[in-house]
Amino acid sequence: MSMHLAKVSEDTIFRSCDHDYKVTCDTCRLNRICIPLALNAKDLEQLEKIVQHTKPMQKNELLYRENTPFQSIYAVRSGAIKAFRTTNDGREQVTGFYFPGEILGMDGISEDRHASSARALETAAICAIPFNALEKLSSTMPNLQRHLFQLMSREITEDQLLITLLSKNSADERVATLLLSISRRNARRHLSATHFRLPMSRVDIGNYLGLTVETISRVFSRMQKAGTLRVDNKEIEIMDYEALHHGANLSN
Amino acid sequence: MSMHLAKVSEDTIFRSCDHDYKVTCDTCRLNRICIPLALNAKDLEQLEKIVQHTKPMQKNELLYRENTPFQSIYAVRSGAIKAFRTTNDGREQVTGFYFPGEILGMDGISEDRHASSARALETAAICAIPFNALEKLSSTMPNLQRHLFQLMSREITEDQLLITLLSKNSADERVATLLLSISRRNARRHLSATHFRLPMSRVDIGNYLGLTVETISRVFSRMQKAGTLRVDNKEIEIMDYEALHHGANLSN
DNA sequence: CGCCAGTTTGATTTGTGTCAATAAGCGTGG
DNA sequence: CCACGCTTATTGACACAAATCAAACTGGCG
Numbered sequence: 435m436s437m438h439l440a441k442v443s444e445d446t447i448f449r450s451c452d453h454d455y456k457v458t459c460d461t462c463r464l465n466r467i468c469i470p471l472a473l474n475a476k477d478l479e480q481l482e483k484i485v486q487h488t489k490p491m492q493k494n495e496l497l498y499r500e501n502t503p504f505q506s507i508y509a510v511r512s513g514a515i516k517a518f519r520t521t522n523d524g525r526e527q528v529t530g531f532y533f534p535g536e537i538l539g540m541d542g543i544s545e546d547r548h549a550s551s552a553r554a555l556e557t558a559a560i561c562a563i564p565f566n567a568l569e570k571l572s573s574t575m576p577n578l579q580r581h582l583f584q585l586m587s588r589e590i591t592e593d594q595l596l597i598t599l600l601s602k603n604s605a606d607e608r609v610a611t612l613l614l615s616i617s618r619r620n621a622r623r624h625l626s627a628t629h630f631r632l633p634m635s636r637v638d639i640g641n642y643l644g645l646t647v648e649t650i651s652r653v654f655s656r657m658q659k660a661g662t663l664r665v666d667n668k669e670i671e672i673m674d675y676e677a678l679h680h681g682a683n684l685s686n
Numbered sequence: 687m688s689m690h691l692a693k694v695s696e697d698t699i700f701r702s703c704d705h706d707y708k709v710t711c712d713t714c715r716l717n718r719i720c721i722p723l724a725l726n727a728k729d730l731e732q733l734e735k736i737v738q739h740t741k742p743m744q745k746n747e748l749l750y751r752e753n754t755p756f757q758s759i760y761a762v763r764s765g766a767i768k769a770f771r772t773t774n775d776g777r778e779q780v781t782g783f784y785f786p787g788e789i790l791g792m793d794g795i796s797e798d799r800h801a802s803s804a805r806a807l808e809t810a811a812i813c814a815i816p817f818n819a820l821e822k823l824s825s826t827m828p829n830l831q832r833h834l835f836q837l838m839s840r841e842i843t844e845d846q847l848l849i850t851l852l853s854k855n856s857a858d859e860r861v862a863t864l865l866l867s868i869s870r871r872n873a874r875r876h877l878s879a880t881h882f883r884l885p886m887s888r889v890d891i892g893n894y895l896g897l898t899v900e901t902i903s904r905v906f907s908r909m910q911k912a913g914t915l916r917v918d919n920k921e922i923e924i925m926d927y928e929a930l931h932h933g934a935n936l937s938n
Numbered sequence: 939c940g941c942c943a944g945t946t947t948g949a950t951t952t953g954t955g956t957c958a959a960t961a962a963g964c965g966t967g968g
Numbered sequence: 969c970c971a972c973g974c975t976t977a978t979t980g981a982c983a984c985a986a987a988t989c990a991a992a993c994t995g996g997c998g
Contacts, residue, residue: 519846523935527850541846544839549846569832573825580821586838587796593845594771594793594802598779600852601896605986636945644853646987651946667945667995683775857954888977898955903978919963919977 457511458482459561467535467622468509469563472581481578484567487511490559497539497552497560504542506562510534513558514633518641519550528642530592531555531634533619540586555633600644603683608643609653610682613663617672628672657681709763710734711813719787719874720761721815724833733830736819737761742811749791749804749812756794758814762786765810766885770893771802780894782844783807783886785871792838807885852896855935860895861905862934865915869924880924909933 459470459482470478486506490513491497497508500519508515515532529550532538541549543565572579599608621627632639640650657663662678664671672678711722711734722730738758742765743749749760752771760767767784781802784790793801795817824831851860873879884891892902909915914930916923924930 519850521850521854525854527846527853529846529849541839541842544836544843549839549843569828569835573828573831576821576825579825579831583821583834583838584796586835586842587792587794590793590838590841590845591796591801593842593849594779594781596849597781597845597852598771598773600849601779601893602773602777635943641853647945648947648988649986652986655946887975899977900956900979901954904954907978 457487459485462511464509464511464535464623469537469578469581469585472577473575474577477575477578480571480575484564484571485509486562486564488560488562490557491554493554493556495554497554498542498548500549500551501547504539504546504548504565506564507537507539507542507568508552509537509561509563511559511561514555515552515558515560516555516634516638516642517550517552526641528638530596531616531638531642533616534623536619537585540589555638605643605645605649605653606656606681607683608645609639609650609657610678612639612643613670613672614678614682617675628675630670632668632670709739711737714763716761716763716787716875721789721830721833721837724829725827726829729827729830732823732827736816736823738814738816739763740812740814742809743806745806745808747806749806750794750800752801752803753799756791756798756800756817758816759789759791759794759820760804761813761815762788762790763811763813766807767804767810767812768807768886768890768894769802769804778893780890781848783868783890783894785868786875788871789837792841807890857895857897857901857905858908858933859935860897861891861902861909862930864891864895865922865924866930866934869927880927882922884920884922 459465459468459478460475462468462470465471469481473481497515510532512534515538516528517530517532517538518526518528520526530538532552538552539548568578568582572582599611603611616630616632617627620630634642636647636650639645640647643650654663654665657678658665660677662672662674662681664673711717711720711730712727714720714722717723721733725733749767762784764786767790768780769782769784769790770778770780772778782790784804790804791800820830820834824834851863855863868882868884869879872882886894888899888902891897892899895902906915906917909930910917912929914924914926914933916925
C-alpha cells in the first residue's frame with residue numbers, strides 16, 4: 435500500500451481508516467476537499483441523511499455503466515476510479531481518473547443516464563449521493579447549490595485542459611502534465627507529491643492521453659534516463675520537479 | 687446572408703428579426719431550444735426580468751476574456767461565437783463554437799472568473815444572464831435549477847466527445863464529425879442540414895480539431911473529390927450525408 | 939513453479955506537421 | 969466600379985513524431 439502520509443496539516447485530523455464504510459461526512463478525513471467543505475454543521479447533518487456508504491469495491495468492479503439510468507453522483511473515499519466511454523467501434527476512451535475527495539458521475543445529469551462508465555482501478559470505497567435528493571436539498575441550501583454548480587464547472591474546465599493537452603502537446607508534455615496533476619492531487623490530500631504509486635496501467639495512461647502504451651513506456655524511460663523520474667513499474671518518484679514542470683509546458 | 691430557412695416547424699412562429707435586441711424570451715424564436723424551454727409562463731416572466739439584451743456584437747469583438755471576473759452566462763441569439771483559451775506559450779485553443787439557442791460561459795462559475803475567452807465570429811446578438819440572479823431564481827424554480835444542471839452536464843459530455851475525437855480519430859473523421867455536428871445544430875433551428883455557411887475560418891476549425899489549416903484544406907479537397915461535399919470557400923453543401931456519417935466513424 | 943497480462947525495447951511505417959509558393963477572397967479607398 | 973493590398977485558403981515537397989509490428993522481458997497470482 436502506498437498511502438504513506440507525507441505531511442499532516444494542522445487542522446486536519448485523520449480519524450477513520452480508508453475503507454471503513456460506516457464513516458460519516460462529519461468524521462470523514464476528506465471533508466475539507468469533498469462536498470462538506472461548503473456546509474455548516476446543521477446542513478451537513480441533512481447531507482449525511484442522503485449520502486449512501488456502500489460496501490468497498492473490488493479492483494475492476496464497475497461503479498456504473500454507460501447508458502444505464504442515472505441515479506447518483508459518487509464521491510471517492512479511498513482508492514481510485516477511471517471513467518471512460520466506449521466508442522461505436524468498441525474501443526475505450528478514458529475521460530478521467532478520480533482520487534479520494536473527488537466527485538464523478540455528473541455527466542449523467544443531462545440525459546438522465548450515464549454518459550460514461552466508471553471502474554475501480556483498485557479496492558475503493560465510494561459514497562453514492564442520490565441526485566434527486568441532492569437537488570432538492572440544494573434548493574434550500576444556497577451554499578450547496580453554489581458548490582454543485584462549481585463542481586460541474588470545474589469538471590468543464592478540466593475537460594478543456596485535457597482538450598488543449600491532446601490538441602497541442604507532445605507525448606512528453608502530456609505525460610509530464612498527468613504526473614504533475616497526480617502529484618498535486620496527492621499533495622492536497624497530504625500525501626507525498628514526489629513519491630507515489632500509479633493506480634492505473636500504462637494502457638489506461640496512454641488511452642487517457644491519446645497515446646499508445648509503447649509511447650508511454652518510452653517517455654517514462656526517457657524521463658528516467660534524463661534524471662527527471664525514477665520509475666519502478668507503477669512506483670513513481672519525481673527526482674526533478676522543476677524539470678518535470680518545465681517539460682509539461684503548461685500554464686496551471 | 688446565409689440564414690435561409692429550410693423548413694418551418696408547425697409549432698414555432700418566427701416573430702423577431704435576428705439582431706433585434708428588444709426581443710423578450712417570451713417572443714424569442716429560440717425559446718424552444720434555449721433556457722425558456724424549461725419554464726412556464728409565470729416563471730418565464732421572472733427570468734425575463736434578469737436577462738440583459740445587449741447591443742449586437744461586431745465580428746471579432748470579445749464577449750468576455752479569460753481571467754476576468756465572472757458575472758454572467760450568455761445565450762447566443764444570432765450569429766456565432768467561438769470560445770477559446772490561451773496556452774501559457776501564447777497559442778490559442780478553440781474549445782467550442784456556439785450557435786443561436788446555445789449557452790456559453792459556464793466554465794467561469796468554478797473560480798468566479800472566466801476560464802476561457804469568447805469572440806464573435808460574425809455579427810451576433812447575445813443575451814447576458816447574470817449568474818447570481820439566475821442562481822437565486824433557480825432556488826425557487828426546481829425546473830430551472832434542473833435545467834441549469836442539465837446544461838452544464840451537457841457541456842461536460844460534449845467536451846468528452848471532443849476529447850474522444852482528438853484522442854482516437856483521424857483528420858478525416860474529425861472534420862466529418864464537426865460538419866455533422868453543425869448540420870444537426872442547423873436542423874434543430876430549422877435551417878438546412880445539408881447546405882450552410884461556416885462562420886469560422888479554416889484556422890479556427892483546425893485549432894478546434896487539433897489539426898493544421900493545411901490539413902483541413904486537404905480534407906475538404908479530398909471529400910470534395912470523393913463527392914461527399916461541395917466546398918466553395920465557407921459555403922458547404924453535403925452531397926452524400928451517408929458517406930459523411932460513415933466517414934465520421936462516431937456514435938451519436 | 940508456471941502462466942498470462944502488463945511492460946519494455948527495437949525496427950519500420952505513416953499520417954500529419956512544416957515549409958514554401960501560389961491563388962483566391964475581401965475590404966478599403968480612390 | 970475597379971484597383972490595390974492584405975488576409976485566408978489551396979496545393980506540393982519533404983520531415984518527423986508517434987503508430988504499428990514484432991519480440992523479449994517482468995512480475996504478480998493461482
